[in-house]
Amino acid sequence: MATMENFKCMLCGHEYQELVEEGEDKERSCPKCRSNSIRHLKKRASQGDSDDKGKKTE
Numbered sequence: 001m002a003t004m005e006n007f008k009c010m011l012c013g014h015e016y017q018e019l020v021e022e023g024e025d026k027e028r029s030c031p032k033c034r035s036n037s038i039r040h041l042k043k044r045a046s047q048g049d050s051d052d053k054g055k056k057t058e
């Protein structure tokens, strides 16, 4: 069974999704700059990354 996984290029910062077969572990390369410094991102339920910015009361 294949699932959509998130990847991020460590070189240019490009994030993309790719279909990954279960148990597959092939080498990947960035679709933008062709670097093979690709990081496999874990899935997140929600995106609350930039929450800190709105915490100032003044």
Ligand SMILES: [Zn+2]
Residues within 6 Å of the ligand: 009, 010, 011, 012, 013, 014, 030, 031, 032, 033, 034, 035
């Ligand atoms: Zn890249």
